[in-house]
Amino acid sequence: MSDLKDTIKSAMKDAMRAKDKPRLTTIRSIQAEIKRIEVDERIELDDARVLAVLDKMLKQRRDSISQFEAADRHDLADIEKAEVTVVQEFLPQALTEDEITDMVVQAIADTGADGMKDMGKVMGVLKAPMQGRANMGDVSKLIKAKLA
Template sequence: MSEIKATIKAAMKEAMRAKDKARLTTIRAMQAEFKRIEVDERIEVDDSRILAILDKMLKQRRDSISQFEAAGRTDLAEVEIAEVEVIQEFLPEALSADEIDQLVTEAIANSGASGMKDMGKVMGMLKGPMQGRADMGEVSKLIKAKLV
């Protein structure tokens, strides 16, 4: 079993003992997503795949938060914000803006990117080191700004 998966399983047991329903619901949703992928693809998810799944779940929740806030549904937005906090606990420490900028600059230089046509090449180089540590949407905007 992967290290992150074991940590999440332990956190679920902890949430059950503490009778923390909100946290337990979020952790169960994460485990359900892992299980769905394992059954669909007939694989055992590893840590890198778990990071990708958690990153996707974070993105979905952030999108929901912005939509709920735009609709004036702060009650629903608060639920999503709580879920984001739980999911982030299991991700590696986030990169600072300076670290992201440095990694983007290095990737552009190493890939020899000269314009927007090379954006995919740069994103491909950054996906691994930044997975779960940076909002890839923001990274994409930064790359576009530097490649123009």
């Protein structure tokens, strides 16, 4: 079992002991998504794949927050924000703006990208090291700005 899955499992036990229902619900949804993928694909997820699952869940929550706020449903947006906080606990330390910019500049130099046609190459290089540490939508915008 991966270290990250062990961490999530122990966090669930802690939330159960503390009777923290909102946190427990979020952690259970994380475990359910991991289990769903393992059953569907008949594999044991490693830490990198678990990070990808967490990153996807974070993106879904952020999209929901923006939609709820646009619909003036702040009660639901607050629930989603609480879930974002719990999911982020299991992700590695987020990169700073400067670190992201440096990594993008380095990736552009390494791939020899000179236009928008090379954006896929740059994203391919950056996806693994930035997984769970940066919002890839923001990274994509930065790459477009640098390649334009």
